[in-house]
Amino acid sequence: MADVNEKRLVDRFLQMVQIDSPSSHEREMADYLKKELASLGFEVAEDDAGRDLLQTLGDMRGAETIRFAGNLIARKKGTVQEASPVLFAAHMDTVVSNKGVKASIQDGVIRTDGRTILGADDKAGIAALLEVAQIIQENRLPHGDLEFVFTIAEETGLNGARLLDKKNLRAKFGFVMDSGGPPNVVIGASPTEIDFSIKIYGKAAHSGVNPEDGVSAIAAAGHGLSKVQMGRIDEETTVNIGVIKGGEKTNIVCDYVELWGEVRSRNKEKLSWEIAKIQTAFAMACEKVGARFEMEEQQIYSGFQLTESDEVVQIAFEGARKAGMNPQLAPRGGGSDTNIFNAAGIPCVNLGVGASKDHTVEESVSVKDLVQASQLVLGIVETVVERAGAEVHR
Numbered sequence: 001m002a003d004v005n006e007k008r009l010v011d012r013f014l015q016m017v018q019i020d021s022p023s024s025h026e027r028e029m030a031d032y033l034k035k036e037l038a039s040l041g042f043e044v045a046e047d048d049a050g051r052d053l054l055q056t057l058g059d060m061r062g063a064e065t066i067r068f069a070g071n072l073i074a075r076k077k078g079t080v081q082e083a084s085p086v087l088f089a090a091h092m093d094t095v096v097s098n099k100g101v102k103a104s105i106q107d108g109v110i111r112t113d114g115r116t117i118l119g120a121d122d123k124a125g126i127a128a129l130l131e132v133a134q135i136i137q138e139n140r141l142p143h144g145d146l147e148f149v150f151t152i153a154e155e156t157g158l159n160g161a162r163l164l165d166k167k168n169l170r171a172k173f174g175f176v177m178d179s180g181g182p183p184n185v186v187i188g189a190s191p192t193e194i195d196f197s198i199k200i201y202g203k204a205a206h207s208g209v210n211p212e213d214g215v216s217a218i219a220a221a222g223h224g225l226s227k228v229q230m231g232r233i234d235e236e237t238t239v240n241i242g243v244i245k246g247g248e249k250t251n252i253v254c255d256y257v258e259l260w261g262e263v264r265s266r267n268k269e270k271l272s273w274e275i276a277k278i279q280t281a282f283a284m285a286c287e288k289v290g291a292r293f294e295m296e297e298q299q300i301y302s303g304f305q306l307t308e309s310d311e312v313v314q315i316a317f318e319g320a321r322k323a324g325m326n327p328q329l330a331p332r333g334g335g336s337d338t339n340i341f342n343a344a345g346i347p348c349v350n351l352g353v354g355a356s357k358d359h360t361v362e363e364s365v366s367v368k369d370l371v372q373a374s375q376l377v378l379g380i381v382e383t384v385v386e387r388a389g390a391e392v393h394r
């Protein structure tokens with residue numbers, strides 16, 4: 001396998017984390033990538049997802065000053081006609097701004113000074129992909145059609161991938177470079193997530209004068225909550241009520257409480273069952289105190305479950321072995337762009353880029369993992385060519 005240029009990879013990663021790109025402010029990052037990808041022989045298109053997203057959020061005020069971008073779709077024509085077109089994806093946005101980031105390397109680990117996030121989620125994934133594109137170019141490695149997709153607004157709910165026109169993609173399968181684990185862990189399963197809101201309507205009354213005329217929405221919420229099992233329900237199911245709001249004054253019987261929560265499971269029946277249990281808990285609680293409630297659910301993304309008999313998993317495994325790693329298939333409790341691509345009929349796994357403690361100021365990534373993520377991608381490109389029956393030049 002061709003060598004990964006560690007210094008170039010790390011330098012480019014450090015250069016990219018200096019570009020501040022919180023969700024919906026990816027303009028500078030997109031411009032940087034357009035330039036890099038063009039020099040690496042890719043044709044790059046940008047879609048209108050950024051503008052569409054701001055419009056769906058219903059507020060275009062200041063849109064001219066918000067430095068938003070669209071998703072980037074970059075294509076490089078294959079040198080091996082018979083090889084399947086492959087998708088590689090990563091997201092350009094970071095969960096929050098990392099303006100003023102001071103990144104340094106100690107003992108082979110890249111981290112910040114503890115004041116900002118690093119941005120390895122997901123710039124580590126982007127760095128690995130660009131390094132591979134450069135290795136392919138400078139060594140004239142044989143490859144099939146490559147589709148690199150860099151999405152916007154992943155961190156605010158997979159919005160870029162959602163708005164991307166997936167029908168335009170030619171890839172038969174894909175690899176998303178956005179998992180926290182080490183590069184040998186191939187994420188082949190992820191839950192479906194349903195978010196819900198519960199509105200409890202009670203009746204206001206003076207707490208000291210005529211409390212018996214009131215119906216406490218807080219009491220109803222309390223009864224209901226005491227019957228809801230939260231946390232990890234089983235190996236593939238979790239429940240969380242993460243927000244509760246209600247009440248105004250201590251001397252008013254509270255007439256309105258709102259709760260928001262989520263259920264995730266890789267098993268759709270269990271998912272419906274947990275939703276039904278929560279609904280029943282609040283129905284009984286409201287009946288007990290004479291309150292009324294409404295519950296609304298919304299599917300945020302749908303899950304996927306791939307196995308070792310799926311081609312995309314086999315290719316990831318073969319690529320990992322070529323890179324000298326021992327691959328493992330694992331599930332992950334979170335959603336990612338991988339969910340969206342799978343739902344659109346493009347089987348995809350999520351690959352580890354080694355970023356840890358992402359979404360915190362302790363976020364870090366090891367140089368070794370960055371290098372291995374690049375080797376894994378190289379291994380995948382090579383595997384796809386081999387599977388097409390072509391000779392790989394080593």
Ligand SMILES: [Zn+2]
Nearest residue numbers: 091121122178
């Ligand atoms: Zn991410």
